[in-house]
Amino acid sequence: MTMDSFQSQTRKKRLTPNQVMLLETSFNFNNKLDPYRKSQLASQLGVPPRQVVIWYQNKRAREKYQSLETDHKMLQVRLENTVSHNAMLHEEVARLKDELRFLGSSSCDEVRSTNFIHSSKNHLDKEPYASLIGDAGIGPCGPSESMGCVALRVEETASGWFHRAAMTSHSLQWKDNGPVLPNPSKSDGLVLIGHSLFGEN
DNA sequence: TTGTGTTTTACGACCTC
């Protein structure tokens, strides 16, 4: 029985820094071990080929774990960014609602909003449409017709989500659960108030 | 010195080619 085989059977023996360096170099060149490389490394290191095989297996496992850890951290950062952006949007919605109440209080108290704003913690799982609508001008208050409105629309595009606030003195039609938004060319103001690209930092 | 947490080594079970 050789000393090496004796040691491998009786206790775990750590490789020296120089041995590890040689293995690392070889591993970085190719993380799979062919039979020739295995026997070559074993004789260079003065260890049994079996130990080289095991070192490669453990090294691959460590690399994989580190890679997963890196991916996890990246996803965590993206999640945090998305959550803070979502909070910002809620603040913006609240601000616009206040503004709307102020504008509309002289003629009508009615403020409508879709369930998008109130019931969804994550607006990505709802239809990409939100609105605030109130009557801020002359004319009757009601779901079918109004004059002078403020609306917030969220729309999905290929590159992300746009949030538009529209103010108009033209009439808006109310249909189903939301307003029929004004044609931009006819509205008094259609303002891009935000643009989010989920997945970007 | 010792208790404890982390890293490395080694192996068996199972899978794939």
Add this chain to the structure above:
DNA sequence: GAGGTCGTAAAACACAA
């Protein structure tokens, strides 16, 4: 059958108390 991954035990190591 050779060599891969996965899960785990245990030795080796680092370090605070």
